[in-house]
Amino acid sequence: MPQENFNDLVAFITVANEGSFTKAAAKLGVSQSALSQTVRSLEERIGIRLLTRTTRSVSPTVAGERLLQTAGPRFEEIQSELSALKEMRDTPAGKIRITAGEHPAISVLAPALEKLLPTYPDVEVEIIIDYGLTDIVAERYDAGVRLGEQVAADMIAVRISPDMRMAVVGSQSYFHQHPWPETPQDLTSHNCINIRFPTHGNLFAWEFEKDGRELRVRVGGQLTFNNISMRLDAALRGLGLAYLPEDQVSDLIAAGKLIRVLEDWCPYFPGYHLYYPNRRHASPAFSLLVDALRHRQ
Structure with a gap:
């Protein structure tokens, strides 16, 4: 019996998954x-249509979906x-795909990779910035990065950063024209720079806590961004x-370029986990x- 060539089957699976x-x-x-010819040859070989083709889309037929x-x-x-x-070679090699938010990618992943990659030239790392709570299995990532409180129970989680906290900051020029907020509620009368994340849909509410009292304040302002x-x-x-x-503004605060307010309302919370x-x-x-990312106190 002649040996089957499965290239046409791989071609069909790729087209069906990509939809194009x-x-x-x-x-x-x-x-x-x-x-197109490869997929058509497969259809002719088995005698059944696997894909429905239109000028705008490609989708599997019932038989194609089953296959x-x-x-x-x-x-x-x-x-x-x-x-x-391939990865069992003496020299570690292979590609690793990670999804992470902008902040952990810059503050945690980049410094670790700076030390790791020059020593292991056959290791490749791809980082996709995504604020959504990505399904890493469905999207074929090797790992993801989230805050500790967001990691699903069925995942292995490795702590890669210390506890962290947020900071409310403004420039000296801003405070020359506006009073300092004494409480989080005072922010509603300020021009605040809003945040929009895909996971929240609406504008992100700023989170505060003091003496066991938690507050979520929906601020208003002229600007909204989705990055740091x-x-x-x-x-x-x-x-x-x-x-x-806090780590993104601490040097600027020390240099007097930014002024921090409401510090006593910004507690620490669990840091990032791979x-x-x-x-x-x-x-x-x-x-x-x-091992390179693992947080060591």
């Missing part, structure tokens, strides 16, 4: 016309095992009060990364 011949061709590194659900996971397992075998750098820049320009991680599925194989490259 153009995207699948780019992912596989082939031309769109060649990919995708049965064969797709098996090919993923094979690819995973091949990657695991622009909020910090706006605060330095005197455009409003900003709510930022999390990953229980069933993930601990490759040498991944183990190195975990």
Whole structure:
């Protein structure tokens, strides 16, 4: 019996997952016309249509969906095992994909990678900035970074930062024109730089706590951003009060470029954790990364 060639099956699975011949061709590194012919040859070989093609989209037929659900996971397992075998070489190697917010990527991941990567040139790390609570299994990430209180119970979590807290800051020029807020409620009369995260949908409410009393204040202002750098820049320009991680503004406060208010209302909370599925194989490259990131008091 002649040996089966599964290239056409891989082509079909890729097109079905991507929902596009153009995207699948780019992912596989082939031309769109060649990919289309490969899938058509598979359909002719088994005598059934697997994809419904329109000018705008590509989707599996009932038969195609069945094949995708049965064969797709098996090919993923094979690819995973091949990657695991490659990583068993004497020199740690392989690509690690991590999803994280902007702050931990800058303050925790970048310094650790600066020390790790020059020593291990065959280790590659891809970091995707995402404020959403990403499903790392579904999105095929090796790991994610979240605050300790946000890590799901079925994940392995490794602490990678100390406890942290937020800071409310403004420039000297801003406070020349506005009084200092004495309580979090006073912020409602200030020009505050708002934050919008995908996980919240609406504007993020600034969180405070003092003597066991918790407050969430929905502030107002002329500016809204979804990243740290622009909020910090706006605060330095005197455009409003900003709510930022303490480590990002401590040097600026010490230099007198920013003034901190409501410090007694900003307690510490659990820091960042690297999390990953229980069933993930601990490759040498991944183990190195975990050890490099692990927080040591």
